[in-house]
Amino acid sequence: MENRQSLRLELRQRRRALSPQLQQLAAEHLCKQLSRQPIFLRSKRIALYLPNDGEIDPTPLLHEALRRGKACYLPVLKPGAENRLWFVRFDEHTQLEPNRFGIPEPKADPRKRIRAEDLDMVLMPLVGFDANGNRMGMGGGFYDRTFAFKHQTQNHRPYLLGLAHSCQQVDKLDTEHWDIPLHSIATESQILVASRSHWHRDFILG
Ligand SMILES: Nc1nc2c(c(=O)[nH]1)N(C=O)[C@@H](CNc1ccc(C(=O)N[C@@H](CCC(=O)O)C(=O)O)cc1)CN2
Ligand SMILES: Nc1ncnc2c1ncn2[C@@H]1O[C@H](COP(=O)(O)OP(=O)(O)OP(=O)(O)O)[C@@H](O)[C@H]1O
Numbered sequence: 494m495e496n497r498q499s500l501r502l503e504l505r506q507r508r509r510a511l512s513p514q515l516q517q518l519a520a521e522h523l524c525k526q527l528s529r530q531p532i533f534l535r536s537k538r539i540a541l542y543l544p545n546d547g548e549i550d551p552t553p554l555l556h557e558a559l560r561r562g563k564a565c566y567l568p569v570l571k572p573g574a575e576n577r578l579w580f581v582r583f584d585e586h587t588q589l590e591p592n593r594f595g596i597p598e599p600k601a602d603p604r605k606r607i608r609a610e611d612l613d614m615v616l617m618p619l620v621g622f623d624a625n626g627n628r629m630g631m632g633g634g635f636y637d638r639t640f641a642f643k644h645q646t647q648n649h650r651p652y653l654l655g656l657a658h659s660c661q662q663v664d665k666l667d668t669e670h671w672d673i674p675l676h677s678i679a680t681e682s683q684i685l686v687a688s689r690s691h692w693h694r695d696f697i698l699g
Pocket of ligand 1: 542543544545548568569570578593594596618630631632633634635636
């Protein structure tokens with residue numbers, strides 16, 4: 494546990510150390526490759542996030558999704574003390590306010606909310622990952638709790654895609670029973686995809 498916490502701090506430190514130039518290149522590569530993926534093209538309702546703490550920036554993809562007429566949603570801390578997320582509709586007119594972690598988010602308006610079950614695709618920020626598709630997040634358990642319903646169903650929706658910089662890959666992460674399995678993980682240079690029994694490198698990005 495102590496190890497997990499120090500690994501989390503080290504990986505966060507690593508991504509924060511990336512220069513603005515590298516961050517911008519990474520965001521562009523990610524957008525170029527993901528915006529061609531059939532799963533992205535098919536998805537009508539997509540959850541993304543606004544980058545924080547050196548996370549790989551999905552906003553070019555957010556703009557591409559809006560341009561293609563997709564409904565886009567951002568995570569909002571659920572009112573109350575439960576460490577769950579709501580997903581609230583976002584477009585270029587949406588006003589944002591910093592949440593208690595300083596991350597900009599839309600107002601928690603129940604009318605603009607979509608149930609997590611009704612999203613087609615979720616782009617999830619990762620702090621760390623390994624080649625088996627195991628993930629580490631910020632440690633709040635927000636995504637794990639919000640998508641815990643996936644343990645009870647064979648339903649493939651929503652498609653869960655983790656995003657990270659390649660420097661956030663580690664040899665092996667321990668898994669916990671509450672961890673939500675991802676369908677794939679994308680970085681600026683590769684996409685790792687889950688098959689029935691193993692993970693493979695899908696292709697190397699140009
Ligand atoms: N961009 C982005 N948005 C997101 C998440 C995320 O990981 N990235 N989240 C994914 O869950 C949720 C917010 N979860 C977070 C959990 C911890 C911290 C954080 O900075 N923790 C500090 C302690 C801050 C404090 O306690 O005041 C830290 O650990 O240093 C930030 C966000 C919802 N929105
Ligand atoms: N489905 C759940 N129900 C109750 N508690 C949970 C659930 N999922 C995770 N937790 C709790 O959340 C805490 C954080 O879990 P963990 O360290 O795996 O976070 P994380 O996966 O890094 O964060 P996130 O999901 O926000 O990306 C743990 O203490 C765990 O007990």
